[in-house]
Amino acid sequence: MELPTQTTLVLAAQEGDQKAFETLVGLYQRELLVHCYRMLGSLQDAEDLVQETLLRAWEKRTTLTSPGSYRAWLYRIATNLCLNTLTRIPRRSLPPSMQPQSDPESSLPKRVREPIWLEPFPDDLLPDQTTDPEDYALSREHISLAFLVALQEITPEQRAILLLREVLDWPAREVAEWLNLSVAAVNSGLQRAKRALHQCQALPATSTALLDGQLQSLLDRYVTLWEQADIPGFVALLREDAWFTMPPFPIWFQGRAAITTVLSTRIFTPGRQRHLLPTRANGSPAFGLYQREPEADTYQLLGLMVLGLEDEQIASLVAFLEPSLLSFFALPPTLT
Structure with a gap:
């Protein structure tokens, strides 16, 4: 304006x-x-x-x-x-940054209901996107789960300085005034925040290397294989070091073998049918997860799966299995 x-x-x-x-x-x-x-x-x-x-x-x-x-x-x-x-x-994050890898053979732990997990953000609530490809890619990176996990690892003051100076591009003098700091303290805080962010930003963000056609082809295969419970085909879409987590369950698994075990013993159980509804979250492809129990007439919304992609493979799967967090998404609670 x-x-x-x-x-x-x-x-x-x-x-x-x-x-x-x-x-x-x-x-x-x-x-x-x-x-x-x-x-x-x-x-x-x-x-x-x-x-x-x-x-x-x-x-x-x-x-x-x-x-x-x-x-x-x-x-x-x-x-x-x-x-x-x-x-x-408390600080919010995802299981891979909070605890060791889980044993895929162990029983499922209880859900952790305390507010310690990151919540997904629907792309539909982002401000109007710029048409400049470089700016668009940067804005998507700054809302990714990888960026969010890294942000939560630094102090709140460093977080504020980094966002105001680097992401929003406010002058150091103004940021210092807002936070009741000296300009020197803002500048040194920014450098510490950037170093810490670089060290802990281990989660992959969605790659921008895929062309639209390549991306859609990968996502179509993902949907088909998931809905058909084709575990070998699905696992073939994953990177060898891909990881999978399911907050609010405090667990995560890495590698195709571990994910295969989890899918076969906990996800794709006989008699259930699955459906995916596409959406976007945190600048990445995402899907509403629906499941129909045997003899049921409808699919129930179970959660949201957010994909991290690298080149033409899936590098991470984050299943947010708390439907109450999804009220901001245009996902119906049931499907016929």
Whole structure:
């Protein structure tokens, strides 16, 4: 939006025009949601924080002295709310970064219901995508599960500095002011965050090397083989070092042999039928997981599978087996 129009909206909102305020914040609501999600690792918590940010912005609307910096002002409020929240909630991640590999022959452990797992983010809630291929690829990388896992490994303050400086490209001077730090502290915090991020970013993101036709062919094979419970064919799509995890179960498996065992003993059990519904999550191909029990008339939504791809193979499978997390996705609870 052009600055004069934004200024008009800000001034009207400061006079108590709620419609002008709603129009104004509507311009930034999705990008604030993505920012809070990156900070917290939870879409549900991020939505709550965005609503609190907008409430604070309305309550404090008369304190803004520079209408042209309204977007930066919202980010400052949102970032500090996230930092306050992170002082009292646990770090979120995925099982591969929290514990050793699981034994595929062992029994399934109990679900861990505590809020320690990353939550998936639907691509449909991302801000309008740029048409520049390089910028689009970068924006997709910055919402990937690999990036999110790495972000949660660094301190909340480093996380905020990295996102504000590297992802959102705010000047160091402004970030220092927002976080009550010196510019030198922001710059050194950024370097530490980048080093730590490089060391712990081990999960593969979706490769951009695949052409659209190649990608669709791979996904079509994936769907067919999964729905047919063709374990040898399905495993052939995987990299030799591919890994599979199923939060909220605190387990993960690596390698074709281990994944074959898990599929044959826990996933593709006789009598059940499976169906996949395509969607996208965290900048990657994803599928709603549906299952129909013997004698049942409908398929029930079990969870969401997010794929990590490298070249023409599947490098990771993350099955989020908590349907309550999927209310933000356009996935019906049942299929006939």
